[in-house]
Amino acid sequence: MKALKVFVLGVSMLFASQSVFALPDSAVLERVAVAKAQFQDVLAKTPEKEVRVAAFFTNDVSLENVRDALRNSPNLVLKGFRHGTESYAGGYGLKSGETIDEAIVNYRRDHLFFLEKRMEMEDQMPSMATDETLKKAIIAHRKGSEQMKTDFEERGLRIIGVELSGKAKHIGNFKDETPFVRVVELQEGEKHQPAILPQQ
Secondary structure, eight states, X not given: OHHHHHHHHHHHHHHHHHTTTOOOHHHHHHHHHHHHHHHHHHHXXXXXXXXXXXXXXXXXXXXXXXXXXXXTXXXXXXXXXXXXXXXXXXXXXXXXXXXXXXXXXXXXXXXXXXXXXXXXXXXXXXXXXXXXXHHHHHHHHHHHHHHHHHHHHHHOOEEEEEEEEEEHHHXXXXXXXXXXXXXXXXXXXXXXXXXXXXXX
16 A cells, blocks of 8 residues: 555656646746736835745856855845756755755755655656556656756756845845846745746
C-alpha cells in the first residue's frame, strides 16, 4: 500500500509540474502590466507602506548575483528565492534568522537532495505503471529530472525571482537599481503566485 501511495503522489507531481506555467503569452503580458500598475499605485500613494512582493527577473541569475544586488538594499528582508522553467518550479523560503549566505548554502543542499530523491522515486514508478501512456510519461519526466540535475551541476541554481518584504519605496529603489528586475508583483500574505518566467 505504501508503494501505491508513493506512486500516486509521484504521478500527481508529474502532472502538476507539467502545467505550472501554462498561461498563454497574452495572459502573462496582462499579468505583468497589472502587477506594474498595482505596485506603482502603492508606491505613489503609500511609499512608507510595508508590503510583501515577488520580484521576477528578465533572465535567470546566480544566487550570488541576487546576494550582491540585495547588499545595496539593507532595508529589505529577503523571504525566499524562486527558480524554474516551463516544466518545473521551485524555490526556497528563508528560515527565521537565516542569513542570505546561510540560505544559499542550504538552498543548494536542499535542491540537490530534492533532485536525488525525486530521481529515486521516479526510478521505481515505471514498474508500477500498468498503462503504457502513463509509463512513457513517467520515463519522459525522469529524463527531465536528469536534465535538471545536469543543469544544476553545470550552472548551479539559476534564480528567476525573489520574495521580499519592506517599505514600498525601498522595493521601488531595488527595482530601479537592479537591472535584471523585470516586474514587482504584490503578494497577499504567504500566498505564492506562479512565477513569471524570463522568456514569457
